[in-house]
Amino acid sequence: MGIQIAPSILTADFARLADEAAAVSNADWLHVDVMDNHFVPNLTLGLPIVESLAKAAAQPLDCHLMIEDPDRWAPGYVEAGASSVTFHAEACRAPIRTAREIRAKGARAALALKPATPIEPYEDILAEFDMILIMTVEPGFGGQKFLDVCVPKIRRTRDLIAKHGLDLWIEIDGGISTETIERCAEAGADVFVAGSAVYNADDPNTMVEKLRTLAADVTTH
Numbered sequence: 001m002g003i004q005i006a007p008s009i010l011t012a013d014f015a016r017l018a019d020e021a022a023a024v025s026n027a028d029w030l031h032v033d034v035m036d037n038h039f040v041p042n043l044t045l046g047l048p049i050v051e052s053l054a055k056a057a058a059q060p061l062d063c064h065l066m067i068e069d070p071d072r073w074a075p076g077y078v079e080a081g082a083s084s085v086t087f088h089a090e091a092c093r094a095p096i097r098t099a100r101e102i103r104a105k106g107a108r109a110a111l112a113l114k115p116a117t118p119i120e121p122y123e124d125i126l127a128e129f130d131m132i133l134i135m136t137v138e139p140g141f142g143g144q145k146f147l148d149v150c151v152p153k154i155r156r157t158r159d160l161i162a163k164h165g166l167d168l169w170i171e172i173d174g175g176i177s178t179e180t181i182e183r184c185a186e187a188g189a190d191v192f193v194a195g196s197a198v199y200n201a202d203d204p205n206t207m208v209e210k211l212r213t214l215a216a217d218v219t220t221h
């Protein structure tokens with residue numbers, strides 16, 4: 001599949017989401033951060049807006065659920081039109097069941113890990129997922145500084161995927177910019193979320209291509 005860029009609409013203008021999606025027409029995905037003010041100290045949007053955006057945007061939606069009780073809510077995001085649904089390991093009580101429900105409804109299932117959550121406890125259930133999302137900031141807000149301490153986990157995750165002969169994508173999210181994307185691509189990431197770097201750029205689409213080129217030039221796997 002190669003390098004994929006997923007602009008996060010968290011830094012976009014929420015009153016003009018359809019236009020903001022069109023402004024990143026070169027992007028592979030539109031990353032939608034769902035926050036419930038419980039799992040993270042911030043509140044964004046939920047099912048009705050995802051349903052409208054799925055109809056209005058040309059790109060598939062990559063929904064990142066930063067919510068409590070994803071077991072209950074995650075399958076509904078597929079019904080709302082998401083093509084990929086990511087839930088947090090720290091919030092989930094039944095990751096295998098929830099991943100299977102997401103897949104059964106026709107979307108990609110992904111497991112997200114906060115910076116201090118290791119990948120190793122999930123080694124035996126990697127095959128239940130299409131993607132692992134490794135957070136490179138504490139979830140909750142856009143525009144935070146990239147946490148370098150998360151890079152070794154990208155590498156270890158890529159090694160575990162190879163060890164089991166699996167075909168999972170590794171997505172990274174938080175503080176991704178022209179300064180930080182290359183070290184993540186080198187470590188084995190292939191899907192890159194970027195919010196402030198893309199939406200604060202003079203031309204969001206040009207930034208998408210710049211990020212894609214930087215990552216592609218150093219990718220080894």
Ligand SMILES: O=C(CO)[C@@H](O)[C@H](O)COP(=O)(O)O
Binds near residue numbers: 011031137139140197
């Ligand atoms: O999930 C989150 C934040 O919790 C992200 O998707 C951010 O929206 C990324 O924003 P930048 O760090 O790229 O500005």
Ligand SMILES: [Fe+2]
Binds near residue numbers: 064173193
């Ligand atoms: Fe996100």
